[in-house]
Amino acid sequence: MATTLFLPLLLQLIFLSLVSSASSSNFTSIDCGASGSYKDKSGIEWETDKDYIVNGDSHVVESPDSVPEPLKTLRAFSSRKKNCYPIPVPGGGRVLVRATFYYGNYDKKRSPPTFALQFDANSWTTVVTSLDRLVQHEAIYDVFAEGTAVCVAQTEPGQMPFVTAIELRTLEAGMYDSVDSSYALYPSDAYDRIWAPYAASGGLVPAKSDTSVMDPTTVKDNPPADVLFNAVSAENGSTDIVLHLSMLPADNPVFAYVNLYFAGMSQLGSNENNSFQIYVDNEIMGTTINPPYQSAAECWILVTDASASTNITLRATPEATLPPLISAMEVFVARDGLSNGTDASDVEGLIALQQKFEVLQEWNGDPCLPAKYNVEWVGCSSSHVTPRVTALYLSGYGLSGDLPDFSTLTALETIDLSNNSITGNIPEFLGKLPNLKELNLGDNKLTGAIPSSLLKNKNIKLITCGNPDLSSSNGQKTCNNTPSSASHPNSSKIIKSSVLTVISFFLIVIVIMS
Ligand SMILES: *[C@@H]1O[C@H](CO)[C@@H](O)[C@H](O)[C@H]1NC(C)=O
Ligand SMILES: *[C@@H]1O[C@H](CO)[C@@H](O)[C@H](O)[C@H]1NC(C)=O
Ligand SMILES: *[C@@H]1O[C@H](CO)[C@@H](O)[C@H](O)[C@H]1NC(C)=O
Ligand SMILES: *[C@@H]1O[C@H](CO)[C@@H](O)[C@H](O)[C@H]1NC(C)=O
Ligand SMILES: *[C@@H]1O[C@H](CO)[C@@H](O)[C@H](O)[C@H]1NC(C)=O
Numbered sequence: 001m002a003t004t005l006f007l008p009l010l011l012q013l014i015f016l017s018l019v020s021s022a023s024s025s026n027f028t029s030i031d032c033g034a035s036g037s038y039k040d041k042s043g044i045e046w047e048t049d050k051d052y053i054v055n056g057d058s059h060v061v062e063s064p065d066s067v068p069e070p071l072k073t074l075r076a077f078s079s080r081k082k083n084c085y086p087i088p089v090p091g092g093g094r095v096l097v098r099a100t101f102y103y104g105n106y107d108k109k110r111s112p113p114t115f116a117l118q119f120d121a122n123s124w125t126t127v128v129t130s131l132d133r134l135v136q137h138e139a140i141y142d143v144f145a146e147g148t149a150v151c152v153a154q155t156e157p158g159q160m161p162f163v164t165a166i167e168l169r170t171l172e173a174g175m176y177d178s179v180d181s182s183y184a185l186y187p188s189d190a191y192d193r194i195w196a197p198y199a200a201s202g203g204l205v206p207a208k209s210d211t212s213v214m215d216p217t218t219v220k221d222n223p224p225a226d227v228l229f230n231a232v233s234a235e236n237g238s239t240d241i242v243l244h245l246s247m248l249p250a251d252n253p254v255f256a257y258v259n260l261y262f263a264g265m266s267q268l269g270s271n272e273n274n275s276f277q278i279y280v281d282n283e284i285m286g287t288t289i290n291p292p293y294q295s296a297a298e299c300w301i302l303v304t305d306a307s308a309s310t311n312i313t314l315r316a317t318p319e320a321t322l323p324p325l326i327s328a329m330e331v332f333v334a335r336d337g338l339s340n341g342t343d344a345s346d347v348e349g350l351i352a353l354q355q356k357f358e359v360l361q362e363w364n365g366d367p368c369l370p371a372k373y374n375v376e377w378v379g380c381s382s383s384h385v386t387p388r389v390t391a392l393y394l395s396g397y398g399l400s401g402d403l404p405d406f407s408t409l410t411a412l413e414t415i416d417l418s419n420n421s422i423t424g425n426i427p428e429f430l431g432k433l434p435n436l437k438e439l440n441l442g443d444n445k446l447t448g449a450i451p452s453s454l455l456k457n458k459n460i461k462l463i464t465c466g467n468p469d470l471s472s473s474n475g476q477k478t479c480n481n482t483p484s485s486a487s488h489p490n491s492s493k494i495i496k497s498s499v500l501t502v503i504s505f506f507l508i509v510i511v512i513m514s
């Protein structure tokens with residue numbers, strides 16, 4: 001007889017426990033909006049987000065005493081298309097990232113917002129926050145660079161994005177390695193993801209381990225011991241356990257990655273046998289499961305066309321004397337091929353600008369992606385595979401000092417650096433940028449002669465007025481305040497200047513980090 005267990009069990013517990021066992025530098029826990037760093041009751045070291053981000057404002061939820069420490073505060077963002085937390089991942093590798101959102105009526109408007117969540121150059125999901133419930137999203141993906149950025153972006157007028165907490169865990173080499181690295185895994189999220197031992201109905205009973213010894217390291221995906229001390233068992237050997245993937249979409253089949261964990265709840269007697277087999281939609285999988293005592297067995301299944309009607313059945317073998325059981329299950333959905341982001345040499349050029357002009361360090365995350373969420377002062381080509389930076393709209397950003405070498409930005413067509421306090425000579429490389437059509441250097445403090453590369457290049461519309469000390473043959477001393485035709489529609493916004501100390505720049509190359 002088949003018994004149905006509608007699965008709310010998924011993986012939340014697993015990751016909660018990963019959190020509590022973590023203490024290495026491979027683990028980052030950021031309490032957004034917190035005034036300082038602290039260790040919580042389970043020994044987790046939480047950092048304030050002050051060293052990660054400068055934009056946004058800290059807030060305290062309406063009833064801070066009713067929630068655990070990390071949920072008491074948050075950071076909300078009223079400006080910028082997107083705001084990113086850059087997190088170092090030295091050497092790159094596979095990471096699990098969890099973002100937590102607890103609205104808690106912090107603004108007393110009883111109006112929980114909806115906004116976009118992104119990582120690096122990739123869209124992640126839409127965050128729909130709730131008045132009184134915690135909302136969490138998790139993803140597992142590969143970081144090819146030295147860091148990753150978790151970003152929120154406004155999508156609805158008047159709905160301010162916020163973040164309560166961000167946790168990042170570097171996964172051991174080999175974890176979840178049956179997954180193609182060009183995809184991200186999103187734990188399927190439609191249900192409460194805590195294993196609920198209420199399954200003690202319809203032929204299923206809860207089971208509890210009779211030991212306090214557990215070695216979860218025998219399986220590669222490192223489930224926490226806590227998850228393995230409990231199981232759901234069939235009442236008797238003639239009852240199947242049927243797991244429905246009802247959290248998946250009913251219509252469009254997805255590529256799902258299912259992890260099952262099994263641990264024996266007691267030592268088998270000499271005549272006992274607890275073996276069972278796994279069927280996906282009536283099709284038998286190769287392995288026979290013999291749940292080990294005081295350690296765990298894991299089985300992962302790739303279901304290429306999984307949907308809400310997919311079922312996974314655990315059925316006792318003919319030799320078995322005990323019913324099948326299961327301790328935990330994770331369901332991931334592989335989505336969107338990942339983008340490696342904006343062209344690396346373009347990013348290098350932008351970093352050169354950020355290193356020279358500190359005010360530009362306030363922006364981070366991928367400069368061009370996800371599409372429409374580019375950095376405000378950058379224009380991009382529309383390619384979603386590897387976008388190029390085609391424009392710099394830096395008029396009136398308060399830039400002072402000499403221009404750095406940003407000649408690696410070879411796709412630039414428009415450069416607007418007007419109305420700043422840029423000093424020194426006009427660099428020769430500007431005339432050699434192969435695609436440049438417009439260069440506005442008006443209203444600065446440039447000196448010396450216009451380089452021959454620019455004077456000879458007829459493709460470039462050059463504006464140098466308003467640089468009184470520039471020895472230019474055409475004698476344009478003032479610009480008559482004509483706004484530049486290259487000016488970005490929203491670039492006149494005044495940007496408050498502030499100093500970053502610890503933040504990495506764009507995510508591809510981490511230049512400064514402490
Ligand atoms: C971080 O993870 C890597 C790879 O799993 C490991 O070699 C290294 O020892 C870890 N570092 C710390 C501080 O735990
Ligand atoms: C096994 O349990 C099911 C209900 O879960 C029950 O209907 C059936 O009679 C039981 N079989 C035996 C042999 O006890
Ligand atoms: C139980 O039976 C299976 C065959 O179905 C066998 O592979 C396994 O070794 C047996 N387990 C024990 C503990 O004897
Ligand atoms: C499981 O799925 C298969 C194939 O769709 C179906 O034939 C079977 O009836 C399902 N079993 C249960 C218990 O839902
Ligand atoms: C991203 O970069 C990595 C490492 O350089 C490479 O293996 C992967 O194929 C790239 N992915 C895409 C989509 O270009």
Ligand SMILES: *[C@@H]1O[C@H](CO)[C@@H](O)[C@H](O)[C@H]1NC(C)=O
Pocket residue numbers: 395396397398419481483494
């Ligand atoms: C020049 O930039 C400043 C801010 O740095 C701004 O207040 C001013 O309006 C700008 N002038 C023009 C003509 O755009």
Ligand SMILES: *[C@@H]1O[C@H](CO)[C@@H](O)[C@H](O)[C@H]1NC(C)=O
Pocket residue numbers: 489490
């Ligand atoms: C400029 O800002 C306005 C209002 O904030 C917005 O509607 C518009 O899309 C922006 N334009 C660009 C090019 O970002």
